[in-house]
Amino acid sequence: MKQFYWMAMALLLWITSCENGDTSEKLAGFEVFCEMVSSGAKPIALSHPMDSASADALWDAFEALARQYEVALYREDDFPQTALFPPSLTEGKTVILIYTRNRLTQYEQLKSDIRANSEKAPEAQEALARRFGRLLGYDTEGINGLLSKTIGHRTLASFGVLSQTTHLYYEDLEKAQNFYGNTLGLQSSDSLRFQISQDAYIELHPQDDAHPKDQPKSTAIALLTDQLPEWYALMQERGVPIKYTYKPKTGGAHDGFVAVDPEGYLLEFEMFKQHPENERLIATLSDAPEIHTGGGGLHFYGSITWTYHQDLLKMQQFYQEVLGFTLVADQGWTRIYQTAPYSYIGLVDECRGMEDFAESKAVELEWRIENSGAFDTYADENWGDYQYKGYAFYGPEHYRYVLPAGD
Known part of the structure; x- marks a missing residue:
């Protein structure tokens, strides 16, 4: 039990x-x-x-x-x-x-x-x-x-979530592929889907009608690592723009810096430390395997996709009661949920976050589940409020969530 x-x-x-x-x-x-x-x-x-x-x-x-x-x-x-x-x-x-x-x-x-x-x-x-x-x-x-x-x-989590993929959209897809594959050195089998943790991925797409040029990003991605000084030096060496510099603090809840990818998505290189607000999160990461990159022996072990909201309480209710994810950290203006063993979603109050809330968003979130057929049957009957159709649905503030069919 x-x-x-x-x-x-x-x-x-x-x-x-x-x-x-x-x-x-x-x-x-x-x-x-x-x-x-x-x-x-x-x-x-x-x-x-x-x-x-x-x-x-x-x-x-x-x-x-x-x-x-x-x-x-x-x-x-x-x-x-x-x-x-x-x-x-x-x-x-x-x-x-x-x-x-x-x-x-x-x-x-x-x-x-x-x-x-x-x-x-x-x-x-x-x-x-x-x-x-x-x-x-x-x-x-x-x-x-x-x-x-x-x-x-039933919640989404009750069907067994296996992995999380954050979908990003680019005008110059080739440049983005080079950045994630060569500059960051993330592992990929097809130069489109890149691995961050054992079960967290970023997938790159060309812009389309649903995700046009200049669409608000409405997301940032935390790359969890215990090698912040090394990653910071590498990003500077490779000329990656830095939005927030690396300034470690003694006794704080976390350290990190924020880099910017080729088309403006924010990447937060971050390390969470033992702290009252992080105790449950740190426990979930205790056995996280290191996913090595081509960046001089550097690695990541987890990922948080941050999303930005006007009504944080309403989103918290959705994530817990409908999606069924576990709250592992409450930072006051953020709520971090464990979606898969080493994948997380962070809900952020737009008033304090790095990005603003936007009705239209240049990001989609995907969860692969153990039995998508059973979930599809349940959601068809019960998730009309979330515009469920064909393995996709919307949350209360217009983020789109998709599930691979047929697993």
Whole structure:
């Protein structure tokens, strides 16, 4: 079971053990949840569902544990039904809520909205279930997992993402090919698709009607490396324009410099360092293989494609709830998501990023997935809001995403 899933399934596991266990086992489970709420690990917690007589018999013991951990209890005899859990789990049962401060008010507001929206559209029901999940302390991945069991919700990531390719468009394709193949020395089998990490690629295309000359780039690409001084010297030696120079900082979250490719795409040579905002990202890169280039033994080991947005919160919701990608770094004005083992997308607030938001963009993003046929069937039925058609769709701010068919 994936790490994120344990908390989301804790209630179900507890029910199984308590149905066949004695009072001490039930109280031990209840104490675990009291400690989690007391320490802030969960906003609220739920006891195992029980019949009314069992709740009466255990109430004094529950209250003693609540006093020990300085938490409050609320007896719920009419548990609200959402898509988060199967109705049979709590129907006709008593559930004890464990909480602190104003969390009970938050729960009562949610319960009122659930009652008022019992006949609403599936989208509204899903939103309420997600709200309940957040109140229980589940992360988005855990909520996605529960909704997959109750209403068949699927994310792109649930179909298995194998690699990421960033598509770029050029007036002088030959010059771009020479830059990526010779100046940077990236590996390529066809001089069009160049490898950065084990599963991250850049693919070059001639400009076309959808991607004409002078179209805003609306992207930058981070090339992750632990050889910044060497890469900086090489780029200077080979006459590559530098937009932001290399100025390493002691104690910072990352170091790097920004170069400019032949037609204005920004390349951010970057190294993330152990820092509170990077801890999860650094862990995902811990075993990243080095992809060597023709640049004097230099290498990269990962890549982040940065995209630029007006509504960062809306994009974050799309990436987590619809695409199902894992948030691995939050820099305040950026959100970095792991899309494949060593490939990432970075969502950037345009007000602080290197590029501006634009309706039309000289970039497209591709993810290769394990079972594109199954995804196509699911997306045809469920992704109308994202203009899904023929293995391609659009996000909320007009970035186009494509998937190779037939894998």
